[in-house]
Amino acid sequence: MTAMSHALSMFDVNDNVALVTGASGAFGMVAARVLASAGCNLVLAAGNQDALDEITRECTELGASVVAVNTRPTDEASCNALVDEAVSNFGRLDILVVASGMNKVAPINDMAPETFDAVMDANVSQSWLLARAAAAHMKMQEYGKIIFVSSARSILGHPAGYTAYCASKAAVNGITKALGCELGPTGVTVNAIAPTVFRSPLTAWMFEDTEEAEVVRNGFLTRVPKGRLGEPEDLAGPLLFLASKASDFYTGHILHADGGYTAG
DSSP states (O other), X not given: OOOGGGGGGGGOOTTOEEEEESTTSHHHHHHHHHHHHTTXXXXXXXXXXXXXXXXXXXXXXXXXXXXEEOOOOOSHHHHHHHHHHHHHHHSOOOEEEEOOOOOOOOOGGGSOHHHHHHHHIIIIIHHHHHHHHHHHHHHHHTOEEEEEEOOGGGTSOOTTTXXXXXXXXXXXXXXXXXXXHHHGGGTEEEEEEEEOSBOSTTTGGGGSSXXXXXXXXXXXXXXXXXXXXXXXXXXXXHHHHHHSGGGTTOOSEEEEESTTGGGO
């Protein structure tokens, strides 16, 4: 860039091709809407057919060309197939947003080893497999943006049975940093967004005007310098930054979208 008048062009992702997994989930829906409104062609993957149909309709109305795939990235074959969907339909893959995953909460002595393994598989192994599949194409293009979803819980513990979730998101941070180093010379960046609690179908009760919600919300807000919980639009800016050329010099970075929660 030689003139600041061109600054906004750094955020231009028009006609880029993006794959979003977990597109029917809280973060995945935000990512799909943001990228659709910014002009991306989309491959949206989710296991919930009804919710996938709804987000596909929304993105189509925003002007995006959308390929919807009713699947979860559960193994190597399904991850490779999702990347192939993008390449076969649109000719390339520029952006991967891994918003699929899961959480199971229980005290350690009440959590079955199989449950721990399931959370680690969904959040860690599947992220690795998707990045592996995407990187193969992105390296040939000498360009690509891989964006994982981490959490404030990747660096903070929790007293309510979060051993699997905290461990899995810490591992996502590790993959982000390692792949950022590995893929840096190829033109592919790897970063993660780590939100705290933000408004979604799962957390909507925390925003309600009830005594229970107020107690939980106020207890949480004592740790948030910004003094409020997150809104979906708080994730939109960081996502567009990491998906665009504006972040070309950023890789292996964990961007905490948390109102200062992890700073204090």
